[in-house]
Amino acid sequence: MAYNNGQTMTLKAPNGSRVVVRFEVNSKARRLILRLDERRREAVAVAPTNRQIKDAAAFAAERVEWISTRLQHLPDLVSFEESEIISFRGEPCQVTANGEGRLAKMWPGDPKLLSVPGDPETLPLRVTRYLKKQAKADLTRAVKRHSATLGVEFSGISVKDTRSRWGSCTSDGHLSFSWRLIMAPPKVLEYVAAHECAHLLEMNHSPKFWAHVARCVPDWKRQRAWLRANGAGLQSAGE
Structure with a gap:
């Protein structure tokens, strides 16, 4: 399946959890990058060009267990609500x-x-x-x-x-x-x-x-x- 900048894919980790990966294209990136978006609770796969998004998808899939573990250990979300x-x-x-x-x-x-x-x-x-x-x-x-x-x-x-x-x-x-x-x-x-x-x-x-x-x-x-x-x-x- 072909993905574009801004689109997401969902992967299944070995522990059964589902991991959302969002794709971003950044011309300043010198290589494929995988990072976490703490607020959205998803991973971000960064590719230097649109043509490399397919490689970014494969890169994320290879590391789905790492992504799942990191997401599970993120701090709880804190809202700016009354009494928080x-x-x-x-x-x-x-x-x-x-x-x-x-x-x-x-x-x-x-x-x-x-x-x-x-x-x-x-x-x-x-x-x-x-x-x-x-x-x-x-x-x-x-x-x-x-x-x-x-x-x-x-x-x-x-x-x-x-x-x-x-x-x-x-x-x-x-x-x-x-x-x-x-x-x-x-x-x-x-x-x-x-x-x-x-x-x-x-x-x-x-x-x-x-x-x-x-x-x-x-x-x-x-x-x-x-x-x-x-x-x-x-x-x-x-x-």
């Missing part, structure tokens, strides 16, 4: 639509309370909007600090809901980040900001690049390890 406990800057925070006024506000406590007054039906959207705003502010401060340390300039900063990477740097100096970093401990966000600032000097991952990162965040290895171990949890929160 989410993570904010690495600390637990309870969501509520109750509160005075119209603006979202963070209240101290154990856990902290994120009050987002308004229609309960749109609560998840408004929580996401608040988190994106805080992420943009924290990342902007971090980028300004690290770019000053490295003596580089950036052309702009944006926050997105990326699924395959936490940050990126374009050749013209524009930096993009996942807004979900606001849910991680601040040092982790600092590491990702430093990582992308270092790319303004080195568009690679050479020893020189990591030396630049270390100038900004000396314990970057620890922060990278945290993100690798807990990144799926960040991706499993919200929509």
